[in-house]
Each structure stands twice: as C-alpha cells, then as structure tokens.
Amino acid sequence: MTKALTRDDLLKAYRTMRTIREFEERLHTDFATGEIPGFVHLYAGEEASATGVCMNLTAEDHIASTHRGHGHCIAKGVDPVGMMAEIWGRKTGTCKGKGGSMHIADLSVGMLGANGIVGGGGPLVCGTALAAKLRGQPYVSVCFFGDGASNQGTIFEAMNLASVWNLPVIFLAENNGYAEATSSKFSVACDNIADRASAFGMPGITVDGFDFFAVYEAAGAAIERARKGGGPSLVEVKLSRYYGHFEGDQQTYRAPGEVQNIRDTKDCLLQFARRVTANGQISQAELDAIDAEVKALIDGSVAKAKSDPKPSEADLLTDVYVSY
C-alpha cells in the first residue's frame, strides 16, 4: 500500500512542483535573450509526473532522465541553484558548467543524468537495478522516457532485459503526445504505450499525469512491487508540455488554444491547490508563502548564475576520463 501523504508531504509536493514550474518559466523568459548556451527543453506542465514518482524514492534509488530533464532533477533532489548555473555554463554548476541542460547528473542523489540520446535511459537503469539486485539492496531504478523513445529499440531491449532478469525497474513513459513535432497519434502504433508491457511479460498501466495524487499512488504501487522483488513494470503517464520541443519551437503542429485550454482546466498545480485547500489540509496562505520562497530561490539562482565564472581553459581536459 502506498504510504499515506502527511501534511508535510503535501507541502513538499507543492514546493517541488512549484520549483520546477518557476525554474522552467524563468528559463523560457531568459533563453529568449540569447545569453544561455545550447538548447533547453522545458518540463513545464509535466510537474506532477516527476514529483509523484520521486516522492516514492530515496537518494539510494536511481533515475535516468531525458533531454527534458530539469523536472526530474529537481524532483530527485538536485540543487536548483547548481542546475541553473550548469544551464548558464558556469563553473559552479552541477557538472562544473560542462554539461549544460541535457547532461545534468548528480549521483549523490541518485540522478544518473539527463540524456541527449532519445531512449538512452533504459539500458542505464538496467545496470543500476542489476547492481542493487546483486548486492541484495532494496533499491529501485526508474527510467523516464517519452512517447518518441517508446518507439526506440533501446527501450524494448531494456524492457526485455529487465523482465528476463526480474530487475527492480519502473519504465515511466511520459506521453505528452508529441515526439518533437510528430504527434504520437501518427507514430505510436498501439496508441497506449502501456499496452506494450504485456509483450515483455510485465504489467502496464495508464495514469492521469495532470493529477499528482494519481501519479503518486500508481508509481508508489509500481515501486513497492519492484522493491519487494516483484520485477519491472510500465507506468504510462499521460500529460502535456506547455512549451515547444525546444525553446524557439513555434509549435505550428499544435491546435490553436490547445495549451491554454490545458493550462486553464487540467494544470497540475491548480488542481493540487484546489483540492488541498478545499478539504482544509493546507491553507492558501501557506501555498502563497511557498510561491514567494520559490520565486526568491529561482531569482537568486539566476542572479548567481549570471555572476559566477565560466570554466577556464585549464578546465578543458579535467573530468574527461574517470578511473574506476
């Protein structure tokens, strides 16, 4: 049974989702100035997924992320100040400013890394899950991937391997409906990614990705099952991204008003706030206070990132090779 959410859990969930939203909204604004190097792919709109999943995890559990990884990082406990510096390419960043948005990794909190390779996370989590299994540790690994990656061979191979070796892996399909500019209606043959689980001998379920509580319970059941040796499972979270595939994407492939309609009716933060205030668990004043704290945190992270030093020429060849 998934652990019941305490008041502190609810406050933490809201703070995490709000931090991701504020982080991404701020990047959306700042990226347009041209000062941030590389690409960013924003997670705004999908916050309930990363948060609902990661609140069931500990620092010893691992996750592998995607090119749209900021939300997964924050939810898994990576410091947003270091992340902002990383995205700005500063020496104080999570990966010393050498990785940027698509390669943020922090093994100290079990974050294996964002990943520029679509479907690249599946094999990685099979590795960490196998390590936990061989060591007799109760740790699980979660592979976040999208509807585009759901068609990649690496994901199929990883699902097969995880099933054959009965690994504690959760394949977490974040189906936001578009692989870059291609609708999943055109590109995913079975429409529900969860349907593919049965081909690999594992259960597959679909859950509303705008509803934190639904994701928390569904992911919790999958994670608890894996921890107890029940093996891998596939959880498909249906949600939507509020911005383009990357910043600068004009999104001509989306219907007019599609995103606004979702923001107005399904938004995970709105839904969460409405429900916890309606039943008296949390007051609106408490939520407002979190909003203000998070805004100050993100403002501070941007100011710091802008003033922090960039890597120097002397840093060029450090951290390139690692001896194990």
Place this chain on the structure above:
Amino acid sequence: MKHSSSTAALGIIANPASGRDIRRLTSRALVFPTVEKVNMIERLLGAFAATGVQRVLMMPDLVGIAAGLLRAVEGRRGQGEAAWPEVEFLDMPLTDSALDTQRAVERMRAAGVAAIVVLGGDGTHRIVAGACGETPLATLSSGTNNAFPDLREATLTGLAAGLFAAGAVTPDEALVRNKRLRLQVGEREELALVEVCVTHLEHVGARAVWDPSSIAEVYAAFAEPDAIGLSSIVAGVSPVGRRQPQGAWVHCGGEGHGMLAPIAPGLVVPVPISASGLLQPDQPVALRSLRGSVALDGEREIELDGRQTATLTLELDGPLSLDVPATLDAAIRRGALHHPAMGRP
C-alpha cells in the same frame, strides 16, 4: 432469418481507458489492449450484419479504437468479404474523459438506436447508465472488477443485440430491469450500478480501492457470491441477487469478525465486518460522515471533508439491459436464426 429494412440502428460505446488502471500492479488484473477492443467490435459487426443491422453509431475516441475500426472498415472494401453495417462515427467534440461517453450515449439515444453495446467495466457502464434513459444496454466486460457487465464472447452479444434490433424477439423476452444506487453528497448527485464504497483514503488518487484497511462501508445494489470486486464483501455477509428487490450493506473495521473477500482479481483478502443489513428500495440511508473518499462501482470519485452529509438510496428502476441467453433462446425457439436460402431441418 428475414432481413428487414426497418431494422433499427445500434450504438457502440467502447471505453478507451478501461482495463488499464493501477490494479494491474496491485493485483493480477488483466490488461485489455486497444487492439483487442477493436477486435471485439469487429466481431460485433459480423454478428450485426448476419442479423440485418444496417447502421451502427460508434463513439469516437482519442486513443485509437475508432481509428482502428475505421482502418478495418476501409480495409474490407473491395476484399469481397461479407458486408458490415454502415459505421457512422459520431461527430462530437472529444475531451478524453467520461464526458465523451456521456455525450455519445445522449446522441445515440436521440438517434433512436435500438440498444447500445457497451465495452467497458463497471465504471464505464455506470457512466452509460446515467445517460441512456430507457435505451437498453448490451453489456460486455473489458474492464477489471466487473460485476455488472457480461463476460461473454462479443459475437453472441452482437447476435442477441442484432436480433433484438430486428424485432425477432420482444422487449419482454429480451430485456431485464436493473437496480441502481443514487448517492447525494451535498449538492452533488451520482449513480452506481453495483456498489458504493466509503473509504478512509483522502484523495481520489489512482481511483481503485485495493487495501482492505482503507474500506469503511460498502453499499451494494446486488452482491452475488460469484462476482469479483468490492461487492464481494457484502456478498460474504448478506448475498443479494440482481433481481431481488433489496440491496445490502456492511460496515467494515473494528473488532468485528473477519471474512475473506475477492476484492480484485488475484486479491482475496480478510476484511473485518462490524455490522451489516439490508437496503430497502426508496428508503434513503445516511452514510457515516468522515474524511475520505467515495468509490462508485470500484473507482474513487468523490472526496469527503467530513462536513458534508451524504445519503444513499436504492432504486429499482435502473437501466434496461439485454439478457443475451434469454434473447438467443427466444429467437431460436421462434426460428429466427433459420437461414432463408436453406431448408428447415
């Protein structure tokens, strides 16, 4: 049988979301893929065609059931296969929620279909029953904890629905009246076909109820010993048949005696029972007010803050449904399945 040009149309509702919830993780519930739902509809269409049904109204959806069916319909053209009825996909806005089902049922009802074939679980049938009025339902299970719909080969349900639409059997022979539960929580009113379960779970969350310690009360319109789901808790104490003019209830928890109940596929768990009794028709009973949530036909739908008053009433005038064995039996006795081109045996 005779093919009549006056054979009424039939409707098909296939819930794209059924058979895919958390119970695949918490129990051993089957996965019901979209492809199999399309296959079931194709089998229905074959049976409809054999009974002379010429027009079918189909609910569209966003996950590929209607799209799969369209591919199948177009793929048959020019293949020399037996003709299917004309399939008309309803032109309606889609929300990817239960509202789609409700809208589709309202349109089918307005179009005067003879019956609506429903593919889904108890939850799907609950939504359909709230909108179908006196239009009969032909029920097919494609969900999880299904007590209401038939677990039956779609070809036979299609045959019975087609024979009914063709007038080969009378409504008296083919239809049965079901019970329903009407729940009032504050201003909100909801219906359930099988059971209403009050839980200690504060949020609707992943909707299903699978932890026996979370169950506070169960009220059942019918509770049959061979049904899976939450109504099995009631069935273990006071079983009530579908046609019996009562319902039954249990309060769970406390120091009461425990009983084993199959509350989900593969999940036979002990549930402590502290009190039980019968529900009489049209006599409202008050639910215990608590913080928690209410599951309707197996899915949490309403969150309770402990301040609302909630009452529940058993009603005997619920939806009509097609009795497939009785329909086929009556049709065969009447010779309705004799093929016109062949001699009688």
